[in-house]
Amino acid sequence: MREQIITRDMVANPKSAYGDKKASTRHFITQRLTGAINIAFLILLLFVVVRLAGQDRPDMVAVIGNGWIGIPLAILLVIVTIHMRNGMRDTLEDYLHGRLYRFAMLKNTLFCIIIGLVGVVSILKLVFWG
Numbered sequence: 001m002r003e004q005i006i007t008r009d010m011v012a013n014p015k016s017a018y019g020d021k022k023a024s025t026r027h028f029i030t031q032r033l034t035g036a037i038n039i040a041f042l043i044l045l046l047f048v049v050v051r052l053a054g055q056d057r058p059d060m061v062a063v064i065g066n067g068w069i070g071i072p073l074a075i076l077l078v079i080v081t082i083h084m085r086n087g088m089r090d091t092l093e094d095y096l097h098g099r100l101y102r103f104a105m106l107k108n109t110l111f112c113i114i115i116g117l118v119g120v121v122s123i124l125k126l127v128f129w130g
Contacts, residue, residue, distance in 0.1 A: 034083035070127035081116035
């Protein structure tokens with residue numbers, strides 16, 4: 001795959017197109033949707049943080065082990081990791097190029113998958129097995 005060189009003239013011309021239009025639109029929409037969902041889940045997250053402030057482990061297990069709290073918290077964690085991956089992608093696109101960018105994106109994606117899986121499995125373990 002040959003990398004396209006973006007010049008100042010290409011950027012100045014509003015009719016020039018570079019990059020994958022569908023992927024860019026999907027990324028834009030995903031970033032906005034996950035951000036909006038994060039704001040909507042903020043109330044749940046604040047409730048959990050305030051409820052667990054100063055509590056010991058059995059109280060934490062009881063609160064997060066409640067299906068009405070734990071399952072939305074697991075969904076929130078998945079959405080946050082998707083949002084985190086997309087946000088890091090924006091930063092990596094600005095500063096890295098070529099093979100180094102692809103390698104950094106691989107590491108970013110693996111990190112987000114690992115964080116999401118470990119977090120969701122931990123929360124669901126509390127919900128279903130206490």
